[in-house]
Amino acid sequence: MTESLLLAVDLDGDGAHPAAWRFSGRPPGSVLTGAALRAAVGAASGFVLASFEDSPLPAGGTGPDQAGRLEAGTRAAFAATLAGDLGLAPVLNATTTEPFHLATQLASLDHASHGRAAWIVDGLSDLDVLATVGAEPLGGAAQRQEVADVIRTARLLWDSWQDDAVIKDVASGRYLDSGRVHHIDFSGATFSVKGPLITPRPPQGQIVVIARDHLRVDEHADIVLVAAADPEAVAARAQQTSSILTFADVEVILDLPGRPAAERLAELDDFTPWPSTGRLRHVGSVTGLLDLLSELRGVDGVRFLPAVQALDLPLLAEQVVPARGRVLPGRTLRERLGLPRPASRFASTTA
Amino acid sequence: MSSIDTGAPHDPHAHVHLGVFYTGVGSQFIWSDPGLGDHQSIETYLEIARLLERGLFDAFFLGEGLRVRENRGQVLELDVAGRPDAITQLSALAAATDRIGLVATQNTTYNYPADLARRLASLDLLSDGRAGWNIVTTDNAWTGANFRHGGWLEHERRYERATQFVEAAKALWGSWSADAIAESAEAKSWAAAGAFPEVVRRSDLVNLRATATLPASRQGRPVLFQAGDSDGGRELAATHADVVFSANTTFEKAVAYAADLRARLARHGRGADSLRILPGAAVVLGDTEAEAQEKAEWIRNEQLSAPRAIAFLEQYWGSDLSAYDPHGPLPDIEPTDAELDPSRGTISIADRTGKLDRIAAWRTLAAEKNLSILGLYREVSPRERSFVGTPAQIADLWVHYVRARAVDGFNLTPYLLPSSLTDVVDKLVPELQERGAYRTAYQGSTLREHLDLPPI
Numbered sequence: 178m179t180e181s182l183l184l185a186v187d188l189d190g191d192g193a194h195p196a197a198w199r200f201s202g203r204p205p206g207s208v209l210t211g212a213a214l215r216a217a218v219g220a221a222s223g224f225v226l227a228s229f230e231d232s233p234l235p236a237g238g239t240g241p242d243q244a245g246r247l248e249a250g251t252r253a254a255f256a257a258t259l260a261g262d263l264g265l266a267p268v269l270n271a272t273t274t275e276p277f278h279l280a281t282q283l284a285s286l287d288h289a290s291h292g293r294a295a296w297i298v299d300g301l302s303d304l305d306v307l308a309t310v311g312a313e314p315l316g317g318a319a320q321r322q323e324v325a326d327v328i329r330t331a332r333l334l335w336d337s338w339q340d341d342a343v344i345k346d347v348a349s350g351r352y353l354d355s356g357r358v359h360h361i362d363f364s365g366a367t368f369s370v371k372g373p374l375i376t377p378r379p380p381q382g383q384i385v386v387i388a389r390d391h392l393r394v395d396e397h398a399d400i401v402l403v404a405a406a407d408p409e410a411v412a413a414r415a416q417q418t419s420s421i422l423t424f425a426d427v428e429v430i431l432d433l434p435g436r437p438a439a440e441r442l443a444e445l446d447d448f449t450p451w452p453s454t455g456r457l458r459h460v461g462s463v464t465g466l467l468d469l470l471s472e473l474r475g476v477d478g479v480r481f482l483p484a485v486q487a488l489d490l491p492l493l494a495e496q497v498v499p500a501r502g503r504v505l506p507g508r509t510l511r512e513r514l515g516l517p518r519p520a521s522r523f524a525s526t527t528a
Numbered sequence: 529m530s531s532i533d534t535g536a537p538h539d540p541h542a543h544v545h546l547g548v549f550y551t552g553v554g555s556q557f558i559w560s561d562p563g564l565g566d567h568q569s570i571e572t573y574l575e576i577a578r579l580l581e582r583g584l585f586d587a588f589f590l591g592e593g594l595r596v597r598e599n600r601g602q603v604l605e606l607d608v609a610g611r612p613d614a615i616t617q618l619s620a621l622a623a624a625t626d627r628i629g630l631v632a633t634q635n636t637t638y639n640y641p642a643d644l645a646r647r648l649a650s651l652d653l654l655s656d657g658r659a660g661w662n663i664v665t666t667d668n669a670w671t672g673a674n675f676r677h678g679g680w681l682e683h684e685r686r687y688e689r690a691t692q693f694v695e696a697a698k699a700l701w702g703s704w705s706a707d708a709i710a711e712s713a714e715a716k717s718w719a720a721a722g723a724f725p726e727v728v729r730r731s732d733l734v735n736l737r738a739t740a741t742l743p744a745s746r747q748g749r750p751v752l753f754q755a756g757d758s759d760g761g762r763e764l765a766a767t768h769a770d771v772v773f774s775a776n777t778t779f780e781k782a783v784a785y786a787a788d789l790r791a792r793l794a795r796h797g798r799g800a801d802s803l804r805i806l807p808g809a810a811v812v813l814g815d816t817e818a819e820a821q822e823k824a825e826w827i828r829n830e831q832l833s834a835p836r837a838i839a840f841l842e843q844y845w846g847s848d849l850s851a852y853d854p855h856g857p858l859p860d861i862e863p864t865d866a867e868l869d870p871s872r873g874t875i876s877i878a879d880r881t882g883k884l885d886r887i888a889a890w891r892t893l894a895a896e897k898n899l900s901i902l903g904l905y906r907e908v909s910p911r912e913r914s915f916v917g918t919p920a921q922i923a924d925l926w927v928h929y930v931r932a933r934a935v936d937g938f939n940l941t942p943y944l945l946p947s948s949l950t951d952v953v954d955k956l957v958p959e960l961q962e963r964g965a966y967r968t969a970y971q972g973s974t975l976r977e978h979l980d981l982p983p984i
C-alpha cells in the first residue's frame with residue numbers, strides 16, 4: 178500500500194544532527210543570514226509545510242556545537258514574502274512569552290504570508306529557559322494548564338475580530354463595527370487577557386496549531402506531532418490523539434552516491450553523537466525511507482528532520498516528496514492540509 | 529542666525545534624513561479615499577518600503593499600540609484600526625527590500641528584555657544591518673490588561689525599567705566577541721571557547737539570566753530610537769539612543785529641544801553628533817502655495833470630522849454625547865469627574881489629568897469665538913506638525929532647519945496612501961537634492977550608515 182502523506186520538513190540551522198555544521202559546505206556563521214534562509218526555503222518547495230525549531234537558548238547544547246540561532250518567528254516571517262506556497266511553522270515557546278504578543282506575531286505572519294501560518298507549540302520547562310524571562314518552573318499539571326491557557330488565549334484573540342469587522346461606512350464615518358470586535362476577557366490559572374487582538378482576523382481564521390505530543394494538549398491542537406521511536410509506538414499514539422490530524426516526526430540521514438548513510442552517520446557521530454530524541458530515525462536509502470513511510474499507520478503526515486540540511490533536504494525534496502507527498506489544492510495552509518476554516522466563535526453573538 | 533543656539537554649530541553641508549512613521553491606525557488616515565488600498569496588507573507595506581527606497585529614505589518605521597483604541601468601553605469605530613506585530617512585519621519586508629532601514633516601535637513595560645533583544649537582533653541579521661528599535665514606555669493598567677502582569681509598573685518608574693531593559697539588551701547584543709564564530713567548518717568548535725557568556729540582571733524591575741543566541745550584525749546592533757518627551761524620556765535618549773523621534777516640530781520648539789538634548793548629551797560624555805533628531809511631520813504639497821493650503825484644509829476637515837468631534841468630547845465628558853449636534857453648541861451637561869482614560873491611544877500623563885480645567889477653558893473659548901462642537905474640536909486640534917507649501921518652499925525651510933542643526937530630518941506621517949508619500953519622493957526630494965541637502969544615492973548599506981552615525 179502506498180498511501181500519500183502530508184509532508185513537512187524542519188529547516189532549523191544546518192540540520193538536525195548536532196555536527197551538521199561541519200558538513201554543510203559553508204562557513205559556520207553563514208547559517209545566521211537571510212541568504213541561507215532564502216536557500217533553505219527554496220530547497221523545501223514541494224513540501225506542504227516548513228517548520229523552524231527554536232528555543233530561547235543557543236542551539237546545539239553547550240559543547241563544541243553550541244551555535245547561534247535566529248528567533249523562529251522572524252525566520253518564518255522572512256520566508257513569508259519569498260515565492261512559494263509553503264506553510265510556515267515557527268516554534269514559539271508558550272512559557273517564555275506574552276500570550277498576547279505570541280498571538281499577534283502569528284496573526285501577522287498569517288497576513289504577511291496570505292494564510293500560510295502555523296505554530297508549533299512548545300512548553301519548555303528547563304530552568305535555563307525560564308530564567309531568560311525570570312520565571313520559575315510550574316511543574317506537572319500546572320505546566321500543562323499553562324500551555325493550554327496560552328493556546329486558548331491565542332485562539333480567542335484570533336477570533337476577536339470577526340471577518341466582517343471592517344465596514345468602511347462613509348456615510349456614518351464608521352470604519353469598523355464595534356459590535357464585531359470583541360473583548361475576550363480570558364482568565365486563566367496564571368494570567369488574564371482582555372483583548373481584542375490589535376491585528377484583524379488572520380486569513381485562515383485560526384492559525385494551524387501544531388502541538389508536540391508530550392505536551393498532551395491535543396484537544397487544543399489541529400495537528401499533534403508524535404515523537405515515537407518505532408512505527409508501532411507511532412501507531413499506538415496516533416490512535417489516541419484527539420486532534421484533527423496527526424504527524425509523525427522522522428529524523429533522516431540518507432545514502433548519497435558513494436556515501437552510505439551509515440557511514441555518514443558514523444562520521445558525524447565521531448564529532449558528536451546524535452542523541453536519541455525519542456523520534457523515529459531513518460538511516461539508509463530513499464527506498465528504505467519510502468518503505469518506512471508505508472509502514473506508518475494512523476498518521477496523516479510526517480515531518481522530516483534532515484540530519485544535514487544541505488545534503489538530505491535535496492533528496493527528500495526531489496525523491497521523497499514526488500513519490501509520497503500529498504497536497505490538497507488551495508492557497509492557504511488550511512486548504513492544503515484539508516483543514517476547515519473555522520468561523521469566529523464570536524460571530525454568532527452578533528445580532 | 530547667531531541668536532539660534534541649538535548646541536551645535538551651523539552646518540552649511542547638513543543633509544535632511546527622512547523616515548516614514550507608519551502607525552497603521554488612527555484618525556490621520558483618510559480611509560474614505562478610494563485610493564487608500566488595504567492599509568494593512570503586506571502589499572501596501574511592500575509598496576511603501578520600495579517607494580521609500582526609490583526616494584533614498586533612511587527608514588521605514590512602524591508604530592505600536594498594544595490595545596485597540598476604545599471609546600467608552602467599545603472599540604473606537606471611526607478610525608482605521610488593525611495592525612501587525614512590527615518585528616514580524618519588518619522581517620517579512622527584510623526579505624523583499626535591500627536598503628531601507630526597518631524600525632520597530634516596541635514597549636519596555638510589556639516585553640521581556642531577553643526575548644525582545646533576541647527578536648530585534650534576528651531582524652538585524654536577517655536585514656543585514658538595517659534594524660532599529662523605537663523604545664517606548666507606554667504604561668497604564670488599561671494596556672496592561674492584555675499582559676501577564678497587568679498594570680504592574682508604577683508610572684514614575686517607567687524609565688527606570690526602560691533604562692535597565694535597554695542596558696540588558698545592549699549587554700546581550702554586545703556579549704559575543706567579534707571573532708566568536710569559527711571561520712571554517714574544519715574548526716574544533718562552532719564558536720571560540722567562552723563565546724557564550726551569560727548576562728545576568730537582578731533588580732526589582734529586570735530579572736533575567738540569558739545567553740545571547742546571536743552575534744552582532746554588520747551595523748553592530750539595532751539602531752536605538754527614543755520617542756518620549758518627558759524629562760525621563762530625554763534622559764533615556766541622552767544616555768542610550770542614537771535617534772530621537774520627537775513631537776517638537778515647529779522651528780522654535782525644535783531649537784529648544786535640540787539645545788536641551790545636546791546639553792544632556794554633553795553631561796553624559798557624548799558628542800553633539802552622536803544623536804540624530806527626527807521630529808514627526810506631515811507634508812502637504814501643491815504646485816502653488818494656495819493649492820497646498822486648500823488641500824491641507826480639505827485633509828484637516830476630513831481628519832477632524834463631525835463624528836470624531838463627538839467622540840473626542842465623549843472621551844473628556846465620559847458619557848454618551850451622540851444626541852448632540854456636532855454643529856451645535858457644546859454639551860450643557862456636566863462631565864463625569866473620572867480621570868481621562870488612556871483608551872484613545874498614547875497620551876502623555878500631562879494630558880490625562882486636569883480634564884475639568886480643560887473643559888472649562890473650552891467652554892470659555894467656545895463662548896468667545898461662538899464655536900460649535902465641531903468648530904471647537906478643530907480649533908483645539910494642533911496644526912503644528914504639518915508643512916504646507918510648494919516643494920521649493922518646504923525644501924528651503926527644511927534646509928534652514930538642518931543647517932541650523934535644529935533637526936537632522938523628519939519622520940513623515942502619511943495620511944493618503946500612497947499619494948502623500950509619492951509626492952514627497954517625486955517632488956520634494958529632487959528639490960532637496962538640488963540644494964545639496966539630500967543624498968543622490970545610498971552611500972552605505974546599514975541603517976546606521978544611512979543616518980551618518982559613528983560606528984559602534
Ligand SMILES: Cc1cc2nc3c(=O)[nH]c(=O)nc-3n(C[C@H](O)[C@H](O)[C@H](O)COP(=O)(O)O)c2cc1C
Nearest residue numbers: 591592633664665666755756757758761774775876
Ligand atoms: C512622536 C512620538 C511617537 C510615539 N509613538 C509611539 C508609538 O508608536 N507607540 C507607543 O506606545 N508610544 C509612542 N510614543 C509614546 C512615548 O514613547 C512615550 O511612551 C509616551 O510619550 C509617554 O512618555 P513620556 O512620559 O516620556 O512622554 C510616541 C511618542 C512620540 C513623542
